[in-house]
Amino acid sequence: MTDETQKSAPEGERIAKYLARAGVGSRREIERMIEAGRITLNGKVLDTPAVKVTDADTIVVDNKPAPKKDPPKVWRYYKPIGLVTSESDEKGRETVFDKLPENMPRVLSVGRLDLNSEGLLLLTNDGGFKRTLELPSTGWLRKYRVRVNGSPVESTLEPLRQGIVVDGEKFQPMTVTMDRQQGANAWLTVGIREGKNREIRRAMEAVGLTVNRLIRVSYGPFQLGDLKPGEVAPIPPKVFWDQLSDAQKAEHADAEPAEPLAPKAKRPAPRNRPGDKPGKPAASKSAGSKARPVSRTRRGK
Numbered sequence: 001m002t003d004e005t006q007k008s009a010p011e012g013e014r015i016a017k018y019l020a021r022a023g024v025g026s027r028r029e030i031e032r033m034i035e036a037g038r039i040t041l042n043g044k045v046l047d048t049p050a051v052k053v054t055d056a057d058t059i060v061v062d063n064k065p066a067p068k069k070d071p072p073k074v075w076r077y078y079k080p081i082g083l084v085t086s087e088s089d090e091k092g093r094e095t096v097f098d099k100l101p102e103n104m105p106r107v108l109s110v111g112r113l114d115l116n117s118e119g120l121l122l123l124t125n126d127g128g129f130k131r132t133l134e135l136p137s138t139g140w141l142r143k144y145r146v147r148v149n150g151s152p153v154e155s156t157l158e159p160l161r162q163g164i165v166v167d168g169e170k171f172q173p174m175t176v177t178m179d180r181q182q183g184a185n186a187w188l189t190v191g192i193r194e195g196k197n198r199e200i201r202r203a204m205e206a207v208g209l210t211v212n213r214l215i216r217v218s219y220g221p222f223q224l225g226d227l228k229p230g231e232v233a234p235i236p237p238k239v240f241w242d243q244l245s246d247a248q249k250a251e252h253a254d255a256e257p258a259e260p261l262a263p264k265a266k267r268p269a270p271r272n273r274p275g276d277k278p279g280k281p282a283a284s285k286s287a288g289s290k291a292r293p294v295s296r297t298r299r300g301k
Contacts, residue, residue, distance in 0.1 A: 012054035015041070019059070020127025022067045023106045027127060038062050067106060071257070072126035074240045075107070076222060079121040080229040085112040096121065101232060110134060110219070111142075111195050119144070119216030120224040123232070132248055133220075136194050140220030141175070146188045147213035148204055151181060156207050157188075166202045174203065185212065 012018070015034075016027040024030060031049045033039055039046045040060045041053065053059065059066040079085065083096045096109065100123075110122035110133045124130050132138060163173040175191035190200055201211045217224045221243045227233060237257035241249070249256065 012052040012057075014049065015039075015046070015051050015053045015059070016049045017128060018053050019061070019066060020131075021072070022070070023108060023125040023127065024061055024066060025108070025127055026131050028131075030127070033061065039066075070105065070125055071237070072129055072252070073105075073124065073237065074110075074129065074235045075104075075123040076224070076227060076233045076235060077121045077123050078224065078227040078229050078231050079113050079118055081116055081118045084115055085109045085121065099230060104232065113216060114198055114201075117214045117216065118229065119214075120219050120222065120227075121216070122219055122222065128252060132244075132251065134195075138220070138245075138248070139193060141191045141193055141218075142195055142216060142220070143218040144190045144192075144200060145179075145213075145215045145217055146190050146200060146204070146211055147182075147185050148188060148209040148211055149185055150209045151184075152178065152186055152188070152207075152209055154178070156209070159207055160190075160203055164203055164206055166206045169196070171196065171199055171203055174200075 016030040019025070019030045019039075020027045025033070030039070034046050034049050037045050037047070038061060041051065042058050055068060077096065077100075079096055080099075082094070083099060084093050085096050087095065087097060089095060093115070097107075100107070105125050107123040107125050108127060108130045110124060110130050113119065113121055122133065124133075133140070157176045157178065160171075160174045160176050164171050172192070172194055175189075177189040179187040179189055192199060200214060204211050215224075222235065225233075241257055244252075
């Protein structure tokens, strides 16, 4: 590329990526919004995603100013039972976004948990990170504590470990551990990497078990921990960044968190001289202060 070409190249980033970083939606969702004529750029309805924008541009989405791009952030959230994870629900049911703290910015959910499931749901203000973390190629294991009605034995669970076909849909092999039998129910720990619609419930039904409680306890390296239903906790940007693969870091290189500045060394507190009051800082000498007279001891009298 010549110097002239570099000078003439437009600054900024593609509008779909820019708005995804601002938490408006995924890149694909934003491209569909552009096709539907829902986005204007500097007063004109946008008809193509093949444009670059900067913070200086005026972008309006659904007749509202688009939020400015913030540094990428990720939160852990304990999704309670009874909330849907979509932004709006055609049946009028409450969503997780209706119940988030008022000081939360606009966020997107990473993956989903169905209405009757609970546990860890990652939230992010960055549509690019949302897409990256949802891809099966990310390879992050999602673990669940699952209570089923029945008394499963190893032969019951083996088809799940081998990979099972349900209604013509192939599920990847799951990790399944029998934890304990508790009366008419059994507790299992299940790990999956894809997270298809109601995957665990449908797979359990296929081997004769009915799920009556399902709690996601981890998503990749991030744990539910001691969060209570409805609670939200931020993941420090550096901690989150360190969990990404080299390929993921390269894809989101412009989002790498800055290293925190090293704290300044504290000066040692001045020592008290004989005669100073306890707890009172010793007097410091300055250009305008008077020197104390020095008493001399006469020798040998």
